[in-house]
Amino acid sequence: MKRLVKLASEMPRKIIPYKTHLKELARKLRNDSTPAEIKLWHELRNKQFHGCDFHRQKPLLNYIVDFYCAELDLVIELDGRYHEKISEADDKRDAELGIYNLVVIRFSEVEVMKDMFNVLRTLEAYLEKFKGENSGE
Numbered sequence: 268m269k270r271l272v273k274l275a276s277e278m279p280r281k282i283i284p285y286k287t288h289l290k291e292l293a294r295k296l297r298n299d300s301t302p303a304e305i306k307l308w309h310e311l312r313n314k315q316f317h318g319c320d321f322h323r324q325k326p327l328l329n330y331i332v333d334f335y336c337a338e339l340d341l342v343i344e345l346d347g348r349y350h351e352k353i354s355e356a357d358d359k360r361d362a363e364l365g366i367y368n369l370v371v372i373r374f375s376e377v378e379v380m381k382d383m384f385n386v387l388r389t390l391e392a393y394l395e396k397f398k399g400e401n402s403g404e
Contacts, residue, residue, distance in 0.1 A: 281337065281340075281367065283327050283328065283367050283369075284328065285326035285327050285328055285329075286326065286328075286329055289326035289329075289330075289331055290326060292331060293324040293325065293326050293331045294324075296324040296331060297323060297324045300323070300324075301345070301347065301376060302376075302380065303345050303376035303379040303380050304323065304333060304345055306379055306380060306383065307334065307343070307345065307374075307379050307383075307386070308323055308334075310383065310387060311323075311334060316387070316390065317391070317394055319336050319338050319339055319394070320336060320337070320338060321334050321335065321336045321343075322334070322335045322336075323335075327342070327364065327367075327369075328363055328364065328367075329363075330360055330363075330364075332344060332364075332371075333345050339393070339394065339397050340367075340368050340369050340370060340397070341369070341370055341372065341393065341397075342364055342369050342370070342371045342372070343371075343372050343373075343374070343390070344357075344371055344372070344373045344374075345373075345374055345375070345376055345379060346373055346374070346375050346376065347375075347376050357373075370393070372389065372390070372393060374386055374389075
């Protein structure tokens with residue numbers, strides 16, 4: 268018997284609103300990416316990561332997230348060298364995104380620059396868990 272896996276891309280499109288003034292800022296952020304953002308983007312762009320369609324510097328709600336995959340209900344945030352711990356603002360943002368069933372995974376810039384193998388393994392583990400939860404069985 269064939270196992271049915273429904274990704275978000277196979278379901279009706281979920282619309283997540285955003286503040287339109289963020290579009291221009293998101294474009295600027297894409298043009299001024301950090302080295303870690305560029306390195307991770309090379310792994311995620313053009314559906315290279317298991318065929319999933321990622322977007323970078325994507326406006327969602329009142330925020331611009333570093334990476335977003337609608338198919339997986341996933342947001343990836345890269346915390347810079349000055350971002351030592353998750354702040355109350357990060358918690359609030361994650362909670363607001365969670366209302367739309369989005370999961371936020373955070374990596375430090377150092378992790379991306381020095382340990383891409385484990386960053387990708389973490390994302391693959393999320394992908395497998397997501398598929399398992401949405402398999403329709």
